[in-house]
Amino acid sequence: MVIFGASGDLTKRKLMPALYSLYKEERLPKELSILGIGRTVYTDTDYRSYILKEIKLFLNSSEQDGPMMESFVSHLYYLSIDPAIESEYGQLSCRLEELSGEERPDNLLYYLATPPSLYGVIPLHLKKWRLNSKHARIIVEKPFGYDLESAQELNRIYSSAFDERQIYRIDHFLGKETAQNLLAFRFANGIFEPLWNRNYIDYVEVTAVENLGIEQRGGFYDTTGALRDMVQNHLIQLVALTAMEPPAAFNADSFRNEVVKVYESLTPLNEVDLDEHIVRGQYTVSGSKKGYREEKNIPEDSRTETYIAMKLGISNWRWSGVPFYIRTGKQMPTKVTEIVVHFKETPHQMFRMAGDKAPIANKLILRLQPNEGIVLKFGMKLPGPGFEVKQVMMDFSYDKLGGVPSGDAYARLIEDCIQGDPTLFTRSDAVEASWRFFDPILQYWKEHTEAPLYGYPAGTWGPLESEAMMHEHGAEWTNPCKNLTNTDEYCEL
The missing domain is CATH 3.40.50.720 (NAD(P)-binding Rossmann-like Domain)
Structure with missing residues (x-):
């Protein structure tokens, strides 16, 4: 080697x-x-x-x-x-x-x-x-x-x-056990795959954020930005795992064929969509935390995004009309990578939610880091008189497997390469299909320097405009709490 x-x-x-x-x-x-x-x-x-x-x-x-x-x-x-x-x-x-x-x-x-x-x-x-x-x-x-x-x-x-x-x-994200487990979860369990479509799913979130800045990578990062660094590869891979059709067989060719089909089904964004469906941000000074433009090797007038949120559509029979919201950012309140699937509400609400809250639809959370695991949220009746319903969680995390490690992503992928198994590696046509979707966005930003770039204080969940982007669909981001250590720590917006 x-x-x-x-x-x-x-x-x-x-x-x-x-x-x-x-x-x-x-x-x-x-x-x-x-x-x-x-x-x-x-x-x-x-x-x-x-x-x-x-x-x-x-x-x-x-x-x-x-x-x-x-x-x-x-x-x-x-x-x-x-x-x-x-x-x-x-x-x-x-x-x-x-x-x-x-x-x-x-x-x-x-x-x-x-x-x-x-x-x-x-x-x-x-x-x-x-x-x-x-x-x-x-x-x-x-x-x-x-x-x-x-x-x-x-x-x-x-x-x-x-x-x-x-x-x-x-792409080391595909070496993570939970990313691979998403495929097993979908295709090895008969109770979930029939629901995995536009008839039952309202919208999907894919989040990959960090609670650090750019550290010592200023020279590299300022010529790259969040879209090139994270979205075009990591996040779109996770979208593909979530949205792909079942492969005819679980081998490298069949699996990667389905990934390419997802990329080719992404709904192209025109110039009007770019401002409505994309929110760019850049972290600013907050207390003792530096702003991006105060970092080493960063120009004081830099317009490089450290945060990006996007609304994507997939134009095929399974996902037509279901928005996929993706986001990534630096200097967030915590470090977390997860996929959240929001199911549609029941067609008729018969029960009162505890605390007089609005009805909450079922939610499936697949976390890649930290504390890799899966959470399913559903409603249950509270003990006592009447029918008051509260949302509870059924969860699994790899650290509960009696000490069995979830494994290192790089170790898994290096071993696959040694064994000659390219299944979890990106094929040339997938690279080009992904860039074909994102390249017009980069060109638009290059030609329109006035395109919005919103500031957000370091340590927050990004520009408020990213929340407004979701309100059209009646959606909201799922924000894990600071110092996230287990699967039930989620903050209210």
Whole structure:
């Protein structure tokens, strides 16, 4: 396994802990060598010491095992080259021959944990030095492209160096157990799938928010924004999992065919819809919290969105008329990623709700983080005289499985790649179909600099305009409380 960007943040924070967990559970090939590539100068010994020190910061104390960690890092090697310079790949070729004992090693896995500017460079250099063997695989991080044109160009570059079956475009959201469990929940249970359509579902929310700012990523984030960073990949993938038709069989081709069909069914937004169905925001100063424009490397007149809420429609028989509301943002009150399915109210209300509240429809919450789990809200009669109904919850969370871990998303996806299973990775046509929908939005913002960008105080749930957007449908956001620790902590708006 060759990791480009081996001295970077993603490698120490996500990849090495994931690989260590696989190694500890004996789920890696016994003879696997992991070669780190980066511009920072390390010897093999120095790099092993560096990783051993760093991964301890990202592992729970229960996961740390001194002898096992020492054994894991003994499989690490390092080569200091600049991945942007083609001539230096000769050193990579020699090192791979040395580690594998083969003149032309074939069983290779490349991981691009680099800035996106290198995504189109590395595969061409690998091809030039004939390191793109027919059994090699390559994992590429998001964002895959900056817009439709750049995504199409990247697809052309990768298809010139590798077959589609060798290319693994990773989205770690799909490695989360609850994302996968959504499919099992829908297609393995006969009581839910018959209700999963416009006849019974009123609207759907997809939320992925963080309680942090941009941290030290100012230079990257200001050229990216929330739509490119989160919506075009993560959130739209979750919409696809929620809305897709049952695959003919659960294999890579059938599953990914249905994902593409959802993307191609998204109702295009015209210029009028863009202002009515999209709310952009940017966090501002609040108490001790900086505003976005006060962050390092951010221009004082930046119009990059740190929050976006959208109303999407899906033009097909199952979902026609059902709005999908999606949102993502920085500096929110808490960190949470979840899908909320709002069912329609009963056609006739016979009972009084406790506290004289308005009738509340059934709600299904599928949480990806934190405390992964599923909650179903439904009405039950309160004990005592009369028929007063209160909404109660039936919930499941992975931490209640007697200590069985829900698993690391990166570990799951890296293992799938090693096994040659591309089911949970994005295919080239899905990338382009997604960009084809979102590209006109980016073009509109570029051409209309006066398009609304609303401020919201850091630590709040975003611009009030995002709530107003939902009122037309009689809907409202489901806002988890601050310091969310379990499935019953939800705040009133």
